[in-house]
Amino acid sequence: MEDNFFPLTYCPVCGGENTKKLWVKNSFDIFDCRSCRALFVPDRSLNLKKLYSKDYFTGAAQGFGYADYDRDKEAMRGTFEIYLAKIEKALPRNLPRRLLDVGAANGAFLAVAQKRNWEVRGVEVSDFAAAEGRKRGFDIKTGTVVEAKFPDAFFSVVTLWDVLEHIADPHATLKEITRITKGTGLVAVNTPDTQSLFAKLMRKYWHLANPPEHLILYNLENAAEMLKKYGYAAVAHAHVGKSFTLEYIFQTLSHQQKFFLWRFLLWLVARLRIRKLVIPVNVRDNFFLIAAKKAARTQRVTFRKP
Numbered sequence: 295m296e297d298n299f300f301p302l303t304y305c306p307v308c309g310g311e312n313t314k315k316l317w318v319k320n321s322f323d324i325f326d327c328r329s330c331r332a333l334f335v336p337d338r339s340l341n342l343k344k345l346y347s348k349d350y351f352t353g354a355a356q357g358f359g360y361a362d363y364d365r366d367k368e369a370m371r372g373t374f375e376i377y378l379a380k381i382e383k384a385l386p387r388n389l390p391r392r393l394l395d396v397g398a399a400n401g402a403f404l405a406v407a408q409k410r411n412w413e414v415r416g417v418e419v420s421d422f423a424a425a426e427g428r429k430r431g432f433d434i435k436t437g438t439v440v441e442a443k444f445p446d447a448f449f450s451v452v453t454l455w456d457v458l459e460h461i462a463d464p465h466a467t468l469k470e471i472t473r474i475t476k477g478t479g480l481v482a483v484n485t486p487d488t489q490s491l492f493a494k495l496m497r498k499y500w501h502l503a504n505p506p507e508h509l510i511l512y513n514l515e516n517a518a519e520m521l522k523k524y525g526y527a528a529v530a531h532a533h534v535g536k537s538f539t540l541e542y543i544f545q546t547l548s549h550q551q552k553f554f555l556w557r558f559l560l561w562l563v564a565r566l567r568i569r570k571l572v573i574p575v576n577v578r579d580n581f582f583l584i585a586a587k588k589a590a591r592t593q594r595v596t597f598r599k600p
């Protein structure tokens with residue numbers, strides 16, 4: 295998460311130099327890596343601290359972010375329960391239930407994990423969101439995981455929900471996560487899937503290709519390959535659906551596709567007092583992946599190269 299570097303001339307996931315400009319979106323170039331099929335934004339002159347200000351979590355005034363983070367994440371409680379059940383199944387028996395949530399926002403996931411008897415900590419780049427989480431009693435440090443400087447081999451599990459796609463330098467982040475994770479610990483992520491049918495159909499109009507919020511978009515194969523460099527092997531994966539409020543859905547659509555229809559529907563759901571109605575969505579364009587350090591050979595799963 296450093297500001298002001300030069301545009302990247304190589305793939306930030308696999309390091310490949312065979313890249314091609316695909317689209318311009320929100321005035322940012324989006325490149326495709328011909329080796330691992332990551333989509334990425336080469337521009338690194340972004341002010342991320344400013345991007346994740348209060349607006350991002352409360353009103354999406356800059357044209358993106360969350361309508362109301364509390365409510366939208368509340369809608370995700372069921373998804374978090376599914377993620378935790380999968381993590382608990384993969385967790386080696388001798389490890390304590392101690393996790394770090396990277397990009398913890400105001401602690402919505404920490405609250406769900408704590409109820410399931412996890413000892414929880416978080417890091418969050420948005421000082422606004424981190425402060426909200428601290429008010430709710432959670433130990434959330436403002437900054438990146440690299441800045442947080444946790445002790446060696448401290449956590450059994452590190453989670454990154456909807457976070458990997460926002461991180462400009464995933465290798466620096468993973469290197470640090472590896473240092474602070476126990477020898478047989480787990481890392482769990484969910485992030486947009488470029489190899490999903492929905493992404494392939496929508497192409498440039500895929501709502502998750504939305505710079506400067508999302509800087510790198512992965513697939514299961516290149517994410518697993520990247521984790522392998524740090525000693526992790528994939529042990530479980532899934533495409534888990536999410537739930538969103540109607541307000542979030544129409545607000546996102548109206549910001550991204552400037553059609554009058556979305557604005558009208560946004561107005562209509564407010565008028566009908568169904569803004570907070572929760573709708574389950576599963577277009578399978580997000581993947582969930584658990585990777586384990588020193589995983590037994592039999593546990594491993596492999597992915598087809600896209």
Ligand SMILES: [Zn+2]
Nearest residue numbers: 305308327330
């Ligand atoms: Zn690549």
